[in-house]
Amino acid sequence: MNDLAPLLTPEGRALLDEVRDTDPAHELAVATRLRREHPAALVSAALGQARLRQRAEAKFGAEDARRMFFTPDGVEQSTRASVAAYRAARFRELGVTSVADLCCGIGGDAIALARAGIRVLAVDRDPLTAAAARANADALGLAGLIEVREADVTEVDTAGYDAVFVDPARRGGRGRVFDPEAYSPPLSWAVGAARTASRAAALKVAPGIPHEAVPADAVAEWISDGGDVKEAVLWFGAGQAAPVRATLLPGPRTLPSRGLPDPAVRPPGRYLYEPDGAVIRAHLVAEVAEELDGGLIDATIAYITADEHRPTPYATAYEITDRLPFNVKKLKALLRERQVGVLTVKKRGSAVEPEELRRKALPKPHGRASVTVFLTRVDGAPTMLLGHPAG
């Protein structure tokens, strides 16, 4: 169905409530039963929407997702609620009271901005997506703050708004797009739009954006949530001193760049620290290494080693018990000797497949002990470091 309207009627809404918790395994039987009383197209639209809502729960939480409307692309491309809420709070801190949300999708960011008390013009050129954004503003009681406009963002006048936010589409006909100029609209257009904003602007980009592609007048912020890197944002006019930051959610905990040189390489100490992905993408491993009084185990690998355990939000600490050259037989013997039942494999700078190593080194549990093995290089040499989470 390429129209949301039938789902927004009383019959459509009642059907949506009825199919809400349908187990995908029973969908066919449920559809057959419902088609006796409702049009077939409406039944399949309701079941499809229920599936999208279930998928969206991970991003929006069950309470909101069950009331919202999605398109398949809209779920995939939307900003998760935690990240959108963080960004909306930053806009608020900057004194922003109105935002032109250019490329609003189904409204992930627009909803968070409105919930932060910000007036939003939400623009998307895709009719179904714009209809979903409008339905979401209504469903969540935010229609008074969100005006949805179906238009091409390049034709929208943003002069009446304090700030501009652009979240370009990063998927083309052949999947994910990596070249920022292949975004829709292209990054250069978004940067131009950001520079016209009267107070501030933010552009959401892929976390893999090369640092060289960040304009000199922007602050680049990499954001992770629960340890997974979600996105990078380029801020304009936000007046921050450091050109690069890593922000970890929940929190938020923000680490600004201090322009430190790469940390020195040193022999592994008692602790190994795995920096958060946002720290690594933002190239802020040196800032964390300094806080830990640590160094790198290899010049090209983002593992920090140190002699002390200093808890930090920016890296996960492991206490290292063994260091072996890479050798599966030796690892297997050691796991047997230590009565290991659970093996966690982590790797950086190794081509070995973690799952394959786990199968070979621990074909069956020997006992109840847990071990983490890091497949990595120590000053160039393929090495296995064994340990467990510290503290």
Ligand SMILES: C[S@@+](CC[C@H](N)C(=O)[O-])C[C@H]1O[C@@H](n2cnc3c(N)ncnc32)[C@H](O)[C@@H]1O
């Ligand atoms: C990444 S999604 C936005 C997701 C949104 N921030 C959210 O959280 O739900 C990008 C959107 O940009 C829209 N889009 C791409 N090019 C556009 C253009 N030139 N004008 C208007 N919308 C555009 C697409 O239809 C798509 O819905």
